[in-house]
Amino acid sequence: MSDAAYQRLKARFARIAVLGEAQAMLHWDAAAVMPPGGAAARGEQLATLAGLSHELMTEPGMAADLAEADAAGEWDGANLELMRHAQARATALPTGLVEASARANAACETVWREARAQADFTRIAPFLAEVVKLQRETAAALSAAMGLSPYDSLMEGYQRGIGSADVEPIFAAYEAFLRDALPRAEERQARQPAPLEPNGPFAAVTQQALCREMAQRAGLDFAHARLDESLHPFCGGTPTDVRITTRYDTDAFAQALLGVLHETGHALYERGLPAEHARQPVGEAAGMAAHESQSLIIEMQASRSDAFLSFLGPKLHAAFGGDAAPYAPENLGRLWRRVRRGFIRVDADELTYPAHVILRFRLERALIGGELAVADLPEAWNEGFAALLGITPPDDAKGCLQDIHWHDGAFGYFPSYTLGAMAAAQLMRAARGAVPGLDHALAKGDMSPLTGWLRLHVHGQGSRLGFQDLLREATGKPLDPVDFTLHLTERYL
């Protein structure tokens, strides 16, 4: 056993992490600023970097160092274990498959942008079929190496330690909860006054300034971050240079504002990762469900709380002017916590959002398992959607074309959204218990008591702990969906 081997491994992983940073920046550029004519070359660039990372991960010296290495202490021990895990996943995949996937994903994502705009599934179908074919090959190779089902082996790439067997009962229980809760929430809502819509137009430049101010207020430092526009809002970049995006609709400001607060939650996680473990596996975020818990705790738990809305309402009225009534905190609450059966996941309310995820989870598992063909996706989508929410999408842009994920090769990611929502409720309950005056501060627009607690218990922990252990140390128990249904019951029923 050798510490020298471990030190060599740290240098190897740092180099791979730096290539990952370059890829993250090129992804951001493609989504936020790249002219359309650059797409083909960008696909090659991303594929080549992915291939090189994969070569570095699978070269013989890496395996030799891993066999020899020894690491003392909790952080280094966890780091070495994560290194072994990452290398095992990587060596399961041939370089050719990794590069082919990256290339197919980039090509599909580019065409998807047009296909979605035209609601034309036939346009994207051959590209998506190629992506799915390569994801099936990837899943099969990982499955054999990791001893997981093909779909679970993809899920593991986004949130280690969580598989279908964990998710299925949680989703089944939620489906049952929703069947009862949704009509009740709708009835209760029907008895309340109809929320007033603020009167637009809302100039994009005003929205942008407001979004920047709110992101800063939530703790984002623009010396290490940017806010830009893209078709599909996201948080990208690197821990010292986080890039969040949104899109501005001059008829409605809420989507951009709350979207920016959501991405700010992601960005704060990246910014708060332990700098002393930067570019090491243990210094990364603890997975996508953990990541989503951080965006949702800011967007859903904190920003839509009564306390924060009492601060935000007057700020919005000052920014946009016009009639004050729509900006009254109670009205904003009714407006932004309105339950509505809709087709678009990113526009969904907290209560129906998990139904969007459950549908995607079932469909993507069937796509990877080979039980569903890409050609049959639109029909399966529309049937599944009707079964869950009782309405049928009028076209594929409002159906299976709406999300970037599958068109960018991300299968197994969707469950993270709902696991994250549940973890956010659990963490918020724990933070409220641990931090006196948390809501009092929110009522002054001050998120720092909350984000300070998160930095300590989540951000600063990196990947030292798995998802369940992270929650256990922070809240005293592993993931417990009851905190989420309690939160929903309080807020909507």
Place this chain on the structure above:
Amino acid sequence: MSDAAYQRLKARFARIAVLGEAQAMLHWDAAAVMPPGGAAARGEQLATLAGLSHELMTEPGMAADLAEADAAGEWDGANLELMRHAQARATALPTGLVEASARANAACETVWREARAQADFTRIAPFLAEVVKLQRETAAALSAAMGLSPYDSLMEGYQRGIGSADVEPIFAAYEAFLRDALPRAEERQARQPAPLEPNGPFAAVTQQALCREMAQRAGLDFAHARLDESLHPFCGGTPTDVRITTRYDTDAFAQALLGVLHETGHALYERGLPAEHARQPVGEAAGMAAHESQSLIIEMQASRSDAFLSFLGPKLHAAFGGDAAPYAPENLGRLWRRVRRGFIRVDADELTYPAHVILRFRLERALIGGELAVADLPEAWNEGFAALLGITPPDDAKGCLQDIHWHDGAFGYFPSYTLGAMAAAQLMRAARGAVPGLDHALAKGDMSPLTGWLRLHVHGQGSRLGFQDLLREATGKPLDPVDFTLHLTERYL
């Protein structure tokens, strides 16, 4: 001899070129949009990519394929020769030196931005000393391998086939020409009416729209290009995704407008490179002097011609309004072809610009040769400047801190500017002879007869020919500085 080996080489060089594209994009990002906090990580990213490219260029299989390869035909033959040359340069340099240089350059460039703003040479001196030290090591290693002097071996990296021995007599002759021509041009100018300055302010957004329109008019297609802002204007990106930048001064629009036309000339070269040889050495631009000839033929030869000014004047007046007199073509000519002894290279007129380059050529050769220490640079700069142009910079921001080049590790580049200016005059004379109605078209704002000729004789030639042969095929003779002094004599004397 083997064609299979040549095909493998093409794949190897394509991979290296793709890494170069990633680096180009990250460079653009750092200069145009990166938040300051991202600088340290960006330095690592660029250093790692440079190191990986270098490893790919120097791996044993590359040498084996080069020894074995055979290529038939003019283009492939030239390509193989350029591959051998590139590999010989690369193998001369250890990977550690390449990565250390990239890291030192990135660190120095970042600090330079602040040091220049504060006119504080002491701030940058230790960083620049490190850059120079590594450039000296680089030059020594290249010198031994390529059989050139240390400085010439750096020059060769920017413009193959041109060395100090070519440049020295040209520069000495120009210095003599200028000693006579500058006072005469100043006297002649003093006898003319003083040019009227257009009255500002000139809104940045209006300037930007005008710059975009003029770049498009010159032939730039924004489906494959972007125009952004940066401290130091440049043309970066890749042939299918060119990124040009400028900076807007609301008190004066000419610098941005003519700067954009300059960068558009570079961009058209990249866009016009032979797509069938993309990512191969022979498909690249023929060097930096060749590149500069293309920016200057658009900016200096075409855009400041009487013909084009007669088109541009009314356009400018329509855009900015106010008094029409400053926009009269004759006035614009007097304004934009005004000879003035100034401190800043990028603001210099055509006549005095070479003096700025001559100074830098002599100083950088002395820095690389070890005859000049970084600490003594400000004094040597100021003395040399006074000897050439008779004035002394009031501070280092107007002296040795003004340019990015040395602070980014670019030594041996500066001569390209003046070689390019001379080649631009020579190419313009040849184009006027070959293309009937070229000036007639310019008077209508139509650059396509000129750019069409350039695409055929310069852009589309890639690196099939060296700088001298490129000029010989296009104009019937190698570089002939007489065409430049003739042009200056016509325009200024």
